[in-house]
Amino acid sequence: MAEYSLSNRKVLVSNKEMTFSERLYLPAIMKGMGVTLKHFFGKKVTYIHGKDLRNYSSTYRGLHVLKRDDEGRERCVACGLCAVACPAEAITMVAAERLPGEEHLYREEKYAAIYEINMLRCIFCGLCEQACPKEAIYLTDRLVDVELTRKDFIYGKEDLVEKMDNRIDISNRQHH
Numbered sequence: 001m002a003e004y005s006l007s008n009r010k011v012l013v014s015n016k017e018m019t020f021s022e023r024l025y026l027p028a029i030m031k032g033m034g035v036t037l038k039h040f041f042g043k044k045v046t047y048i049h050g051k052d053l054r055n056y057s058s059t060y061r062g063l064h065v066l067k068r069d070d071e072g073r074e075r076c077v078a079c080g081l082c083a084v085a086c087p088a089e090a091i092t093m094v095a096a097e098r099l100p101g102e103e104h105l106y107r108e109e110k111y112a113a114i115y116e117i118n119m120l121r122c123i124f125c126g127l128c129e130q131a132c133p134k135e136a137i138y139l140t141d142r143l144v145d146v147e148l149t150r151k152d153f154i155y156g157k158e159d160l161v162e163k164m165d166n167r168i169d170i171s172n173r174q175h176h
């Protein structure tokens, strides 16, 4: 009688007697040891955390930066689009009106008096960057620090806005 199979991938298992060398197991063990030794002395594919430095992709998405413009003014206008786009609800902000005399600090009439990202919620998806109409927020190749308390993972403007004497290059991200 013909044998039918739904997948046609049925393989008949061989029940033949083991040979003398197969019953000794030693040849198979030596062969396995050979494979182990080959990998032991071969090129390592793993990284030792803390010792080896991995090369990150040029589009790696790490810690955010809130950018300033060429004149050093904060670009963010607290429109909230990044917070709306964020699937993790990690962003909160409080908007404020720019006062006369603050034109050198903030680019437009409105700015973020408070801007916070909860790094424990963030999944580094980059949607905030894509949603921003002012090119104000970008994800960088920097890492979020290890902290001991939850509240320390809430990054405010003091952590996110780039420093004038330490501008963050985001040109890699602007090309993608």
Ligand code: SF4
Pocket (backbone or CB within 6 Å): 082, 085, 086, 087, 088, 089, 090, 091, 117, 121, 122, 123, 124, 125, 126, 127, 128, 129
């Ligand atoms: S990277 Fe994604 S999860 Fe993180 S703050 Fe931006 S939108 Fe939210």
Ligand code: SF4
Pocket (backbone or CB within 6 Å): 075, 076, 077, 078, 079, 080, 081, 082, 083, 093, 131, 132, 133, 134, 135, 136, 137
């Ligand atoms: S970072 Fe961009 S999207 Fe978010 S509030 Fe500021 S201007 Fe709007």
